[in-house]
Amino acid sequence: MNKFAGKTALVTGASSGIGESISRQLAEKHCNLILVARRGDKLEALKYELEAQYDITVSTISHDLATLEAGKSLHQKTKALGLDVDILINNAGYAKHGAFHLTPLDTHLDMMHLLTTTLTELTYLYSEDMKQLGGGYILLVASIAGFMPIPQFATYAASKAFVLSLGESLNKELSEFNINVTTLCPGGTATEFMDVSGQNITGFRRHAIMTSDAVAHAGIRAVSKGKAVIVPGLLYKFSMAGLRAVPRGLQAMIGEAATK
Ligand SMILES: NC(=O)c1ccc[n+]([C@@H]2O[C@H](COP(=O)([O-])OP(=O)(O)OC[C@H]3O[C@@H](n4cnc5c(N)ncnc54)[C@H](OP(=O)(O)O)[C@@H]3O)[C@@H](O)[C@H]2O)c1
Numbered sequence: 001m002n003k004f005a006g007k008t009a010l011v012t013g014a015s016s017g018i019g020e021s022i023s024r025q026l027a028e029k030h031c032n033l034i035l036v037a038r039r040g041d042k043l044e045a046l047k048y049e050l051e052a053q054y055d056i057t058v059s060t061i062s063h064d065l066a067t068l069e070a071g072k073s074l075h076q077k078t079k080a081l082g083l084d085v086d087i088l089i090n091n092a093g094y095a096k097h098g099a100f101h102l103t104p105l106d107t108h109l110d111m112m113h114l115l116t117t118t119l120t121e122l123t124y125l126y127s128e129d130m131k132q133l134g135g136g137y138i139l140l141v142a143s144i145a146g147f148m149p150i151p152q153f154a155t156y157a158a159s160k161a162f163v164l165s166l167g168e169s170l171n172k173e174l175s176e177f178n179i180n181v182t183t184l185c186p187g188g189t190a191t192e193f194m195d196v197s198g199q200n201i202t203g204f205r206r207h208a209i210m211t212s213d214a215v216a217h218a219g220i221r222a223v224s225k226g227k228a229v230i231v232p233g234l235l236y237k238f239s240m241a242g243l244r245a246v247p248r249g250l251q252a253m254i255g256e257a258a259t260k
Contacts, residue, residue, distance in 0.1 A: 003137075003224050004031040010078065010085045010126070011035055012065060013092030015042035017191030018141060021216035022089055024050070029220075033058045034083055036065070036074060037092065059083060065092050066114040071121025084133060087223070088126045090119045091141040095156040095197040097259065108155045115159035120166065127170075127179055135178030137223050140167040144187045144231060147240050149248060150255035156197075157255065160185075164229070171228040183229045184219040186210065187236035199259060208235055 009026050013019035015037035023033055027050040035043040040062030047058040059081060063074050078085060093115050096103050123138060130136030145153060146160035167183030174181055188194075188201060188209045201209065210233050218232035231237045243251060 002029050004029040004087065004220075006030065006032070007086040008032040008034065008084060009087035009089055010083075011089040011091060012122070013037055013141075014046065015039045017193060018186065018189060018212045018215050018219075019089065019091040020046065021212040022091065022139075022219060025213075025216050025220055026087070027054050027056055027058070030054060030056055031087070032056050034078060034085065035060045036063050038062060038064050065118045066110045069121070071118045071125060074122065075125040085126050085129065085136070086133065087137040087139070088122060088130075089139045089141070090122055091139070092118075093141065094193065095145075095153060097152055097198045099152060100154050112155055112159050115156070116162045119163060123166070123170065123181075127174055127177075130179050131177045136180075138170070138174075138179065138181045139219055139223050140181065140183045141219070142167065142183050142185045144185050144236055144240055145255070145259075146185060147243055148251040148255040150259055151252055152256055153259050168228055180223065180226045182219070182223045182227055184215070184222065185229060185231045185236075185240070186215045187231070187233060187239075189215050205258065208233075210236075 004026055009031050011019050011023045011033060014023045014035035023035060023046060027033060035046060035058060037043055040060060043060035047060050051058050061077055064070060094111060096107050096111065127138060140163050142163040143160040145157040146164035150157035164183055167181055171181040189212055190209050191212050194201065215232045218230055222230035231240050
């Protein structure tokens with residue numbers, strides 16, 4: 001059954017990668033969209049394409065989500081436009097690969113703000129609204145990086161561990177309000193993320209890279225089934241299950257080797 005037809009989804013980071021794929025797949029399910037990212041031109045192009053293809057309404061909001069109280073101001077903007085959000089897709093994010101001290105402190109703080117503070121603000125504010133609406137769906141995009149410590153990706157992995165823990169807790173806490181919280185933990189995915197993060201994936205690891213469409217499909221399916229956590233792809237699913245039995249020190253070595 002298509003649970004998303006006629007609903008409205010707010011997708012952060014909709015201008016590329018996983019967020020763009022999620023937006024396209026929700027549009028196909030006749031879900032109205034509010035597309036959010038900094039690159040307004042990309043959002044506008046996607047809006048016109050999707051509105052021409054499907055009988056839906058698409059709004060765009062160009063917004064920097066790494067700034068102070070960015071979540072609050074985005075929430076105010078959607079209120080001012082009279083838009084109710086039934087589905088919140090907290091997806092915007094980036095990473096910087098490199099030694100802790102060779103990465104500027106401001107970069108760590110900016111990334112952590114986007115990945116954790118703004119994500120929490122948006123989750124808090126829109127889930128309050130969802131309580132009034134009688135329910136809703138929230139997808140938090142974490143990462144397999146949330147399952148282990150990763151030297152050279154330290155603050156990114158720590159931020160994603162925060163998202164995973166938050167998602168699992170809220171899945172239990174908000175279910176009594178008919179709000180379903182799902183946490184999506186992708187492994188390597190072919191998006192702009194790889195260039196932005198400065199990773200250089202070579203050799204056999206290239207075969208483990210998934211498409212953003214496959215990751216988005218797994219995420220949307222998990223949301224519609226009410227799953228708490230989803231790791232897309234069999235290779236990553238089994239690897240994360242096996243990782244639980246491995247001591248944390250060894251996990252850190254595996255994490256570092258896998259993300260170089
Ligand atoms: N690709 C992977 O291997 C991978 C693996 C695990 C998890 N993830 C997670 O998946 C999510 C999506 O990443 P992706 O792979 O799809 O990468 P992507 O193609 O680079 O997309 C990132 C999105 O986030 C937006 N964004 C970045 N900084 C922002 C800011 N300050 N304010 C508003 N929007 C911002 C970007 O839009 P603008 O630049 O237009 O603002 C873009 O739409 C991220 O949370 C990432 O951590 C990715």
